[in-house]
Amino acid sequence: MKGALKPEAAAERIPDGASLLIGGFMGVGTPERMIDALVARQARDLTVIANDTANPGRGIGKLITAGAVRRVVTSHIGLNPETQAKMLTGEIVVELVPQGTLIERIRSGGAGLGGVLTPTGLGTEVEEGKRVIEVEGKRFLLELPITADFALIGAHQADYIGNLTYSLTAHNFNPIIALAGRVVIAEAEHYLPVGAIPPDAVKTPGVLVDHLLMRG
Structure with a gap:
């Protein structure tokens, strides 16, 4: 199996202070075993880039609690009231980004683009400190691309060379x-032999995946 790692070994590869892109929408599509391994390792000072921080006791919420x-x-x-409380005390720095802008910044980072032009946020606090670019008489904010040290993926199926599928809303950010x-680390609910996933069902090709989390 491609780059197979046990959860604890995968967590050891992620140093304190690393930046993590984590899939999921309120915990749906989040790699739970990878999260649990980071909590068990007592990881610290992580930067998490994700749609949300789920709830206490679920998904990214476990990292917040820990x-x-x-x-x-x-x-x-x-x-997640714990995220809110830690933001107010200064324990966690929170950068709120409009959802569509966030995923487009990530997409542009992955595609090697220079950023995203969007009208979202013009005239609000979102505009502060950002470049405003005019295109054919219309004003846009330049939102810079986002990349990270690691991407942690929660998939429905994976074959042994890392091709991935997603189920329903778990498709979201992953x-x-x-x-x-x-570095891309993926965990899946089901592992299949090569060829068992139809090519047109693959949403993330194995060439993008560095490591698969082993079962159990």
């Missing part, structure tokens, strides 16, 4: 963040 996170770049924290992590 004190593993120093900075979060996310679209909302409304359902295929995009797989483009923007310098």
Whole structure:
């Protein structure tokens, strides 16, 4: 199996202070075993870039509770009171980014582009400190691309060379963040022989995946 790692070995490869792109929408599509391994390793000072911080006791929320996170770049924290409390005390720095802008910044990072032009945020606090570019008489904010040291993926199926599929809403951020992590670690619910996944069902090709998390 491609770059197979046990969860604890994968967590050891992620140093304190690393930046992590993590898939999931309120925990759906989040690599739970990878999260648990980071908590068990007592990881610290992580930067987490994700749609949200889930709930206490679920997904990224476990990292928040464990004190593993120093900075979060996310679209909302409304359902995790622990993230809110730690932001107010200064324990965690939270950068809130509109959801569409966030995923497009990640997409542009993965594609090697120079950024995203968007009208979202003009005339609000989001505009502060950013370049405004005019195109054919219309004003846009230049939002810079996002990449990270690691991308942690939660997949439905993986074959032994790392081709991945996703189930329903777990599709969310996962295929995009797989483009923007310098090292991509994926865990799947089911592992299949090569050829068992139809080519047109593959959403993340194995060439993008560096390591697969072993079962159990």
